[in-house]
Amino acid sequence: MAEARLHYQDHLDNLERNCLGGLDLVVASLNRTMEAVEHQDMELAELVIADDDRIDGRYLEVHQAILTMLATQAPVATDLRLISALLHVMHSIERMGDQCVNISKVIPLTGHDAPVHDEMVDRIVLMGKQGRSMLSQAKKAFEARDVEMARDLVRQDDLIDNLNKECFQIAVQVGEDKDTREWAMTMMLVARALERIGDNAVDIGEQVAFVVTGLFREFEDASHPGQAPLPST
Amino acid sequence: MPETKDRTTERRSAGLAGGLASAAKQAVTRGGDNVERVAKRFAVKDVNLFYGDFHAVKDVTMTMEANQVTALIGSSGCGKTTMLRSLNRMHELTPGAHVDGQVVLDDEDIYARNVDPVEVRRLVGMVFQAPNPFPTMSVYENVAAGLTLNRRGISKSETDQVVERSLRGAHLWEEVKDRLDKKGSALSGGQQQRLCIARAIAVEPEVLLMDEPCSALDPVATLAIEDLIEDLKSRYTIVIVTHNMQQAARASDVTAFFNLEGAGEPGRLVEMDATDKMFTTPSKKETEDYVSGRFG
Numbered sequence: 001m002a003e004a005r006l007h008y009q010d011h012l013d014n015l016e017r018n019c020l021g022g023l024d025l026v027v028a029s030l031n032r033t034m035e036a037v038e039h040q041d042m043e044l045a046e047l048v049i050a051d052d053d054r055i056d057g058r059y060l061e062v063h064q065a066i067l068t069m070l071a072t073q074a075p076v077a078t079d080l081r082l083i084s085a086l087l088h089v090m091h092s093i094e095r096m097g098d099q100c101v102n103i104s105k106v107i108p109l110t111g112h113d114a115p116v117h118d119e120m121v122d123r124i125v126l127m128g129k130q131g132r133s134m135l136s137q138a139k140k141a142f143e144a145r146d147v148e149m150a151r152d153l154v155r156q157d158d159l160i161d162n163l164n165k166e167c168f169q170i171a172v173q174v175g176e177d178k179d180t181r182e183w184a185m186t187m188m189l190v191a192r193a194l195e196r197i198g199d200n201a202v203d204i205g206e207q208v209a210f211v212v213t214g215l216f217r218e219f220e221d222a223s224h225p226g227q228a229p230l231p232s233t
Numbered sequence: 234m235p236e237t238k239d240r241t242t243e244r245r246s247a248g249l250a251g252g253l254a255s256a257a258k259q260a261v262t263r264g265g266d267n268v269e270r271v272a273k274r275f276a277v278k279d280v281n282l283f284y285g286d287f288h289a290v291k292d293v294t295m296t297m298e299a300n301q302v303t304a305l306i307g308s309s310g311c312g313k314t315t316m317l318r319s320l321n322r323m324h325e326l327t328p329g330a331h332v333d334g335q336v337v338l339d340d341e342d343i344y345a346r347n348v349d350p351v352e353v354r355r356l357v358g359m360v361f362q363a364p365n366p367f368p369t370m371s372v373y374e375n376v377a378a379g380l381t382l383n384r385r386g387i388s389k390s391e392t393d394q395v396v397e398r399s400l401r402g403a404h405l406w407e408e409v410k411d412r413l414d415k416k417g418s419a420l421s422g423g424q425q426q427r428l429c430i431a432r433a434i435a436v437e438p439e440v441l442l443m444d445e446p447c448s449a450l451d452p453v454a455t456l457a458i459e460d461l462i463e464d465l466k467s468r469y470t471i472v473i474v475t476h477n478m479q480q481a482a483r484a485s486d487v488t489a490f491f492n493l494e495g496a497g498e499p500g501r502l503v504e505m506d507a508t509d510k511m512f513t514t515p516s517k518k519e520t521e522d523y524v525s526g527r528f529g
Contacts, residue, residue, distance in 0.1 A: 004526060004527055004528055005525075005526050005527055009527075074479055076478075076482070076512040076524050076525050077512060077513060077514065077515055077520075077521045077524055077525050078521060078525070080512075080513060081513065081514070214513060214514030
């Protein structure tokens, strides 16, 4: 049987590449964000905020391409699931870009001469590294349609969640000094944003499972932890 | 309404061997749809269709549920129209053509020896690709044609009622009520096709077969027919052959995909399932490739 719709397939491949390329933009933004956090580099933080327009632009571009594809090509079956998934993925990417902006916006609040507690900063740096690794794993899992690799993101996310809880404990016990407490509260906002990035990476993993199986199930249901079933394959 | 019930029972028991009885209304909910009248279901078992030595359709077993729209899709020559024509015994009108297997309407095999093919075609109406009203007849006569053939001696007032009811049922009454005496062939293409549907439902069939009923119509007329199909399933079982996959997706409850194993091979049923499943998560790659337009 002769292959048909070759141009359509090209468009679909480009759309996926463009959307998943958004993850590379987020990784770049997260790298700068973490460097800015570590070194209280406000200029770099401003660059992250300004550069988020690129991620927003990518979101609009992919969104428009998806609408055009739906309107003109009437995709069905796996193609339709892929397009639906890309819409979700692109939304997650845009949210992650915003989290980098959120972090960058609070860096000036820590001040030039912040009362830094290394044990907290170390954990936040680790959270950033873990976040980058999850983004890269989410992209690979999507490209390879690998449900197991996608599912493993939940395990990776547990590491970020645990670090976030540890940061919280450190913040609670940081002491009576007002400046230190302010600094610790600000760092909790950073930790919270990084924790959300981990969640967004898991969301992308769920979309991988949807594309492959046609069933959408949350890997982990926040309101019923430990009970969400695996999508059947 | 005991009287209504009795008439229904009479009609059911009359079955293929009986004559025409008035339709009775029954309000039933089936598969989430309101059903005005429970029509009959088709069960096809181990059916093989031949044109002389040529094996056109192989080993088809499928059920077309009552008051649902079943779409048959597949590339040209895969046997879907042949399959459709076997459901009201039109296939056998082709010289040399024959049917093996069972085609059961509710509980009666339409190919059983004592069954009259004319009665089968009364119970199982057909609408064709190109609108084909009787060219010399008026709109009124077109609709009444089947009635006068089936029920000699039917009164004028009763015929008037059936013609109006059928034209209303086919969403055509308002457009033609002032020109019932004009030639049917003077109507637009979409109106002619709805006239053919009115003619088919005038004799209160159980099943309506539609062979690409919109392929000769413009998009607006096409959507009008699709709306009509949605309404008609509350009274009839509908089987539609279409080349337009979006039409199958829009208009049917169940989709059956036919394909050839190879050039010169007979057509076969590849997959049949709820239409939304066929167009979002089909089970077979062959179906996926076809519905997403990757071959065919």
